[in-house]
Amino acid sequence: MENFRELLIKTYQQTNQYGKMLGMELTKFEEDGIEYKLLVKPEHLATPTTAHGGLVAGYMDGVLGLAALYVSSENSNLVSTVEFKINYISPVRIGDVLIGQGKTISAGKRIIITEGKIFQEGSGKLVAIATGTFNAYPYQKAGMSF
Helix, strand or coil: CCCHHHHHHHHHHHHCHHHHHHCCEEEEEECCEEEEEEECCHHHECCCCEECHHHHHHHHHHHHHHHHHHHHHHHCEEEEEEEEEEEECCCCECCCEEEEEEEEEEECCCEEEEEEEEEECCCCCEEEEEEEEEEEEEHHHHCCCC
8 A cells, every 4th residue: 555654654643542642742753763752741640740650651652662563564554562571760750851762673574573762851861761572463453444
């Protein structure tokens, strides 16, 4: 399908309600990697000043998944998370602007392995690192049509 990747990412951005709820902004979707931006808001906090680890985990899943999606879209496929491992390096605080960067390290016919890093914008301080495994499958199974 011609321009599948363009159609897919446009549709994904419109339908990804979880990403919208978190405030994830896709700023790069290219062969050499993807990038998401996120402002930490009061609704993301676990304590009066610090974000919940689940925010970082959900954000990282999006970073890893979009890196896999870029590769899978070459074959008109979507991806689902099989597993991922995250290491939290430093706390995230209200008002932080986070930059999540993801890239693919291995891509087979069905299984794609990605890695991701989340930094604080400005300081460049590393917040978290992760690796993930994703299953590629035909977009029709998700109820999408183009």
